[in-house]
Amino acid sequence: MHVASLALTDFRNYQQAELTLAPGVTTFVGANGQGKTNLVEAVGYLSGFDSHRVATDAPLVRHGAQRAVIRAGLVRDARRTSIEIEINPSRANRVQLGGHPVRPRELAGTVRTVLFAPEDLALVKGDPSDRRRFLDTLLVARAPKYAGVKADFERVVRQRNALLKSAGGRRGRPDAGGTSDPLQTLMVWDEQLIDLGSALLAGRIHLLDQLNPLLGKTYDAVADASAEVSAGYRWSLGEDVDLTVDRTVLAGALRAALERRRREELERAVTLVGPHRDDVLLSLAGVPAKGYASHGESWSLALALRLASYQLLRDDGTSGGEPILVLDDVFAELDVERRSRLAALVGDAEQVLVTAAVAADVPATLTGARVRVERGTIVDA
Amino acid sequence: MYEGVVQDLIDELGRLPGVGPKSAQRIAFHLLQADSEDVRRLAQAMLEVKERVRFCTVCGNVAEDAECRICQDPRRDTAVLCVVEEPKDIVAVERTREYRGRYHVLGGAISPIDGVGPDDLRIKELLGRLADGTVRELIIATDPNLEGEATATYLARLIAPMGVAVSRLASGLPVGGDLEYADEVTLGRAFEGRRRLDVP
Numbered sequence: 138m139h140v141a142s143l144a145l146t147d148f149r150n151y152q153q154a155e156l157t158l159a160p161g162v163t164t165f166v167g168a169n170g171q172g173k174t175n176l177v178e179a180v181g182y183l184s185g186f187d188s189h190r191v192a193t194d195a196p197l198v199r200h201g202a203q204r205a206v207i208r209a210g211l212v213r214d215a216r217r218t219s220i221e222i223e224i225n226p227s228r229a230n231r232v233q234l235g236g237h238p239v240r241p242r243e244l245a246g247t248v249r250t251v252l253f254a255p256e257d258l259a260l261v262k263g264d265p266s267d268r269r270r271f272l273d274t275l276l277v278a279r280a281p282k283y284a285g286v287k288a289d290f291e292r293v294v295r296q297r298n299a300l301l302k303s304a305g306g307r308r309g310r311p312d313a314g315g316t317s318d319p320l321q322t323l324m325v326w327d328e329q330l331i332d333l334g335s336a337l338l339a340g341r342i343h344l345l346d347q348l349n350p351l352l353g354k355t356y357d358a359v360a361d362a363s364a365e366v367s368a369g370y371r372w373s374l375g376e377d378v379d380l381t382v383d384r385t386v387l388a389g390a391l392r393a394a395l396e397r398r399r400r401e402e403l404e405r406a407v408t409l410v411g412p413h414r415d416d417v418l419l420s421l422a423g424v425p426a427k428g429y430a431s432h433g434e435s436w437s438l439a440l441a442l443r444l445a446s447y448q449l450l451r452d453d454g455t456s457g458g459e460p461i462l463v464l465d466d467v468f469a470e471l472d473v474e475r476r477s478r479l480a481a482l483v484g485d486a487e488q489v490l491v492t493a494a495v496a497a498d499v500p501a502t503l504t505g506a507r508v509r510v511e512r513g514t515i516v517d518a
Numbered sequence: 519m520y521e522g523v524v525q526d527l528i529d530e531l532g533r534l535p536g537v538g539p540k541s542a543q544r545i546a547f548h549l550l551q552a553d554s555e556d557v558r559r560l561a562q563a564m565l566e567v568k569e570r571v572r573f574c575t576v577c578g579n580v581a582e583d584a585e586c587r588i589c590q591d592p593r594r595d596t597a598v599l600c601v602v603e604e605p606k607d608i609v610a611v612e613r614t615r616e617y618r619g620r621y622h623v624l625g626g627a628i629s630p631i632d633g634v635g636p637d638d639l640r641i642k643e644l645l646g647r648l649a650d651g652t653v654r655e656l657i658i659a660t661d662p663n664l665e666g667e668a669t670a671t672y673l674a675r676l677i678a679p680m681g682v683a684v685s686r687l688a689s690g691l692p693v694g695g696d697l698e699y700a701d702e703v704t705l706g707r708a709f710e711g712r713r714r715l716d717v718p
Contacts, residue, residue, distance in 0.1 A: 243701065282702040292664055299630035322628060322636055325672045329664060 138249065138458035139488035140180055141217070142210035147202035148224075149175035150513035160212075162484075162505025164491040171510045173492040174254075177463045179207045180490060183220055183248040185274055186230065186241060189256055189465070195226040211248065213458040220248065246281035249450055249458065253443040254465035260442055261426050261435040265371075265416035272417060275348075275446050276340050278460070279453060283340050290333040294408050297326040302406040327395055330411055335387040337412045342370050343382045345417070351448050356441035358482055359475060360434070365422050366441065373414040436470060444482060451486075459487040467491075468498040476500050524550070573605075576647070578623030578640050580605045588620060595619045600657045601644065601673065603627050603666065611659060619657075622647065627665040628672060636672060644673075648680055655683045662689045 139160045145151040150172045165173040178188050178197075188197060198205040205224040210217060223231040232241050259267040276283045304319035345368055356366040370380055375397070378390040394410045395402075402409050419426040419438060426438055450460045462483055468476050468491070480500040483489050493499050496507070509516040519525055524546060532542035549557055573579070574586035581587070588594055588608070598619030602608055608621050624639040647653060658673055660666035674684050690708035691700055700708070 240701075282706065285701075285703050289664055296630050296664070296668070299633075300635075303630060303633070303635070319635065322630070322668075322672060324675070325628070325668045326630075328671055329668060 138211060138213040139461060140209050140490075141212045142208075143176065143179065144206075144208040145176075145179055146206040146208075147199040148179055148205040148207060149197060149199060151175060152199060152513065154513075154515055156508065156515050158488070158490075159506055160488050162489045162491060162503050163508060164493060164496065164499055164504050164506070165508045165510055166493055166496045167510035169494055172513050173494075173510045174465050176510065177252070177465050177490050177492055180209070180461060181250050181252045181463060182207060182224075183209055183222065184250040184278065186222075186244075187274075189252050189254050193226070194224050194230075197224055198226060209248075220244070242284060245277055245284040246279075249278050249460035250463055251443055251447040251450065251460050252463040252465060253440060253467055254463075255467070255470060257439040257443060258435060260439045261419060261430065265414075268417040268419075269413070269415065271442065271446075272341050272344060273337075275449070276344050278450060279344065280340070283337070286333055286336050286340070290330075290337055290412070293326060293329045293333060294411065294413055297323070297330060297408050298406065300326060301402055301408065305403055305406045327392070330395070330408070331388050331391045334391050334411045335384045338372070338387045338391075338415075339382045339384050341412065341415075342380055345370050346382070348442075348445050348449055351445035352441055355444040355448070355482070356437060359440050359444065359478060360437040361474065361478060365420075366438065367420050368442070369418045369420070371416040371418045372412070373410050433472075437475070440467070440471075440479065447483075447486070462486045462489045464489065464491045466493065468493055468500075469495065477502070573623075577621045578605070578625060578643070579608055579621060593618075596652050597654045598657065599647065599653045599655070600659050602659050603661060603669075607659065619655075624660070624669065627660055627669040629665045629668075639669070641673070641676070645676070648677065648682055653682060655685070657685050657687065659687045662687075 140158050142155070142157050144155045146153055148154075154176075156176075165176055167173050174190070178190060181189055182197070188194075191197070203225070206221065207224070208219065208221045210219050212218075218235050219233075221233040225231065230241050232239055232244055234244060234247065260271055273283070273287055277287070300319060300323055304323065349368055352368055353366050357363050372380075374390045374394045378386075381387065391410065398409050408414075419442075421430050421434060421438065424430075426435060430438060447460055447462055464479075464483070467479070471479065476498070477500045480503040484502060489503070489505075491499055491503065496504070520528065527549070528539070528542045528546045531537055531545050532539055534542075537545070549560075570582055571580050572582070572584070574581040574589055575584050576589045577586060579586040579588065581589075583590070595618050598617075599622055600611060600617060600619055601622045601624060602611065603624055603626055605623055608623065611617050611621075622640070622644050624641065624644075626634050626639055628634060628636060628639070648656070656673075656677060658670045660669045670686050674686070677684055688711050689704070690711050691697070691704065697705070
C-alpha cells in the first residue's frame with residue numbers, strides 16, 4: 138500500500154496543504170520546526186488514530202481552529218481508495234472511507250504504517266506502558282479484532298477498580314446499607330477480566346513468538362554485530378506458569394493469580410493482575426537492555442524492533458497490504474555506517490517516507506523524491 | 519444570553535437528554551411563537567406524567583395503576599419472565615409480538631464506575647417473584663455490552679441454585695443485513711452461537 142496524495146486542513150502548523158506522493162522513497166527536508174514531522178505524523182494517524190508524539194488529539198489541531206482534517210488517497214494493488222478523518226478534540230472523530238461515513242473502529246487495520254522516530258528510544262529505556270503500547274498497536278495492525286478486545290479489557294479494568302474502591306470503603310462499615318457482598322459482583326468482573334485478558338495475553342504472546350526470530354535478524358543487520366537479542370514477555374501471573382498461547386491455560390493462570398492476590402487488590406483498590414501490568418523484557422546477550430545497553434545499542438534495538446514489525450506486517454499474508462514505512466528524523470541519530478545499512482534494509486519497501494533537517498544525513502541511495510517544507514507550507518514537491 | 523425567563527427555559531430544555539444548546543434555543547423560540555393552548559397542553563402532559571404515572575409494583579414497568587397493563591393481563595404466561603434493564607426495553611420486546619410472558623425491569627445494569635451495584639437494581643424484587651416457584655424460565659435480555667453481560671452473569675449465578683431455567687438472548691447478525699458489513703465482534707459472536715440446520 139502507498140499514500141498517493143495527502144491533504145491537510147488545520148492540522149498542526151498546516152492551515153492548508155496538499156501534496157502528491159509516489160511509491161518508493163520520499164524525503165521531506167526542512168529546518169527544525171517547519172512541519173516535516175507533522176506531515177508524516179498525519180500519515181501515522183491514519184493507521185491507529187493516535188500520534189507518535191502526543192497522547193491526546195488537541196495538539197493536532199492548529200492553534201485557533203476547531204477541527205483538523207486529514208484526507209489521504211491510498212493505492213493498494215493498483216486499487217485506489219480514500220480516507221478522510223476529521224479530528225475533533227471535544228467529540229468523536231468523523232471518518233469516511235471511500236466517501237462513505239464509517240465508524241472509526243471499522244477503519245482499524247485499513248492503513249498500516251510502521252513509524253520509527255526519536256521517541257522510540259522509550260521502547261528500550263522507557264516505562265512498561267511504552268512497550269505494551271508497541272505490542273498492542275502491532276497486534277491491532279495484524280488482527281483488527283484486538284482493537285475491540287483491548288478497549289473492552291480496559292473498560293473492565295476501570296469497572297473493577299471502581300468496584301474495588303467502593304468495596305474497600307464499605308469494609309470499614311459493614312452495615313452501610315445494601316445486602317449484597319461487593320465480592321459477589323467482583324466475581325462477575327473477574328470472569329470478564331479472565332475472558333478478555335486471556336484473549337489479549339494469547340495475542341501478545343503469539344505476536345512475540347513471531348517477532349523474535351525477525352528481531353534477531355534486523356538487529357544484526359542494523360548493528361552489524363551478532364548479538365543474542367530477545368524480547369520476552371514479562372507477566373504479572375507469577376513465575377510458576379509457563380508462557381503459552383493456549384487460552385484455557387492462560388485463563389486458569391489468571392484465575393489463580395486473581396485469587397492469590399485478592400486481599401492485596403482489596404487493600405490497594407486496584408487491579409493488580411492482568412495484561413495491563415505486564416512488560417516486555419528486551420535483552421542483549423542475556424543482559425536486560427534497559428539500564429545496561431549503551432545509547433547506540435539502545436538505538437539499534439529500538440530500530441530493530443520497528444523493522445521487525447515492518448517485516449512481520451509485510452509478510453503476514455493477510456489482505457492488509459504492504460505497510461508504509463516512516464522514518465522520522467532518524468538518520469541524524471545514527472552514525473554513517475548504520476545510516477547506510479538502514480538505507481539498504483528499507484530500499485525495497487513499497488513506500489518509505491523520510492524526514493531530515495539536513496539532506497546530507499540521508500544516504501544518497503535513499504533520497505528518492507524530495508519535498509521541501511518551510512513554515513507550514515510545502516515549497517517544492 | 520437572552521432575557522430572564524427565556525434563558526431559564528433554554529437552560530431547562532438544555533438539561534434534557536439529547537438536547538444541546540442549539541436545539542434548546544430552537545425549541546424555546548418555537549414555544550414562544552406557538553399557540554398558548556398548545557403550550558398549555560404540553561405543560562399539562564408533562565405534569566400529568568409526573569403525577570399519574572408510577573412504576574408497576576410488580577415488574578417496575580411504567581404504569582398508571584399500581585400494576586402495569588402487562589402484569590394485569592391474565593393472558594400473559596406467568597411461567598416465563600424476561601429481565602430487561604429499562605421500561606423502554608419492554609416496548610422493544612413487545613414490538614416483536616413473539617413473547618407472551620411477563621417482564622421484570624432492573625432499572626439499569628451493574629456499573630461500578632457509575633456507582634451502580636446489585637443493591638441499586640431491582641434484584642431483591644426479582645428474587646421475591648421467583649420464590650414461589652411459578653416462574654420456570656428466566657430470559658435475561660440486558661444490553662449486549664460489558665455492563666449488560668456482567669449483570670446477566672451476576673443474575674445467572676444468583677438464580678442457578680433456585681432451579682429456574684436461565685437463558686440469555688442470543689447475539690448475532692442483524693436480519694436483512696449483509697455479512698460483509700458485520701463488524702468482527704458481532705460476526706465472532708454469531709459464529710459461537712451458530713446452530714445446526716436440521717433437514718426434515
